[in-house]
Amino acid sequence: MSATPTLTERAGALFHRYANPGRFLRLGVKLQPWLTWPALILSVTGLVWGLFFSPADWQQGDSVRIMYVHVPCAWLASSGYFALAVCSVLSLVWRHPLADLAAVEIGPVGACVTATCLATGSLWGKPMWGTWWVWDARLTSVLVLFFLYLGHIALIRGFDDPQRGYRAAAILALAGAVDLPIIKFSVQWWNTLHQPDSITLRGAPTMSHAMLWPLLVCTLGFTLGFAAIVVARLRAGVMESRIRSLLSSPRRNGEADTSGAVGEYAA
Amino acid sequence: MKRKTRRLWLVITCVAALGTAAGLTLSAFSSNIQLFMTPSQLNAKPPPADRTVRLGGMVVAGSVKRDRKGDTPINRFDVTDGQSAVTVSFEGILPDLFREGQSVVAVGSMAPGGGFMASEVLAKHDETYMPKEVAEALQKSGKWDPKFGPPPNAASWNAMTQKQASASVQGK
């Protein structure tokens, strides 16, 4: 070991401050209401606003209201997968135990959101485009994302030794992250039936402010809701691994647990 | 602790390699990933009549002719990409969003006598969302005619409220 810590080491030390599952449980309890309640209030506000108080589109009529659920789900499908990829780097490089548990919990939530994105998109496409589904680059790349989520869910639970599952699933998640830029830029690189993004970093949104605000409120609400559900599931996951380690080391109470993922409980 | 640095570089290298590989593959197959052909492409290299292709473009203003054969509507319209145009004939009900100036994707094949025989027509809407009143205000003020293309720069109207729009329509 060198005398001056490298950047990787310092980053690792920073991550490990929050790797301790006991510390995470205490943080999670405090964090939970700050996620849950704003998520609920913002989502309900945004959905009611979008459904009853925002204007209908000049050519799409009221079906444009599907946007207020479709777009937040699409955003979360991609950013949920991005979170999965970040957990995978933490897991592969720093062997971060909490990142492994987080990856286990993000997967199913992300898959549900992606499925909702595809379903609501289909429900929007039928009356507007005239078809439930078309194999264009945007729709296909999001379908691939859905299968990546399913593969991750299966892989991370597919091994008797959870550590091997974490490793394999992390590699899959990182490899699949290639799909994220493809989804983002599919509507620019190729011609598609799906329209390009209305909200971009460059230029004004090509959307009336009367529609933009409820959309932003919905997106923020859904994002906080996603975080709230993941934090709640992760708290449960941490407790479950604590239960497993208690059950697997029967007569060793009072000593530090040495079993697997949540080894540094007492640290 | 060197192991962690090494693992980090390994992960970065693998992701970069995979990204490059994916990028090269996608750019190599780029023409297959396109959903539709443009009228120029279709006219330059007409595919054989037995091959199903997708044709995409804008419906030319004033080109739509609606007819009936019994109960089935028969539609003929021109699709253009600005450089070239193809006449499409389609038997069936067009989607709600179909109009002159709208982008459409027609699935079908080249007819032996020229023109495109569509078995399905899909409407493609653009990324612009605006209330009816705003669209009317823009049309009344002469800034935009939906028959001839996309709406004007969004920054000029996206802060306009429905009330302002209605007022400006009535003021004219």
Add this chain to the structure above:
Amino acid sequence: MTHLPYIITSYGLAIGLALFLSIGAALRLRRDRARLAALEATRGAGRARGTGQGETA
């Protein structure tokens, strides 16, 4: 409203999903909390009777 069935189905899907995920998470959290408390209580009792070692985390 136009296209009402499509809109209602979409909103229904989103709300159904939110309920499914949040109720699922809440039930799981409650069950795990109870199990962990029960387990730690028995371990704690065992410790008091047995080795008498100090508290952990």
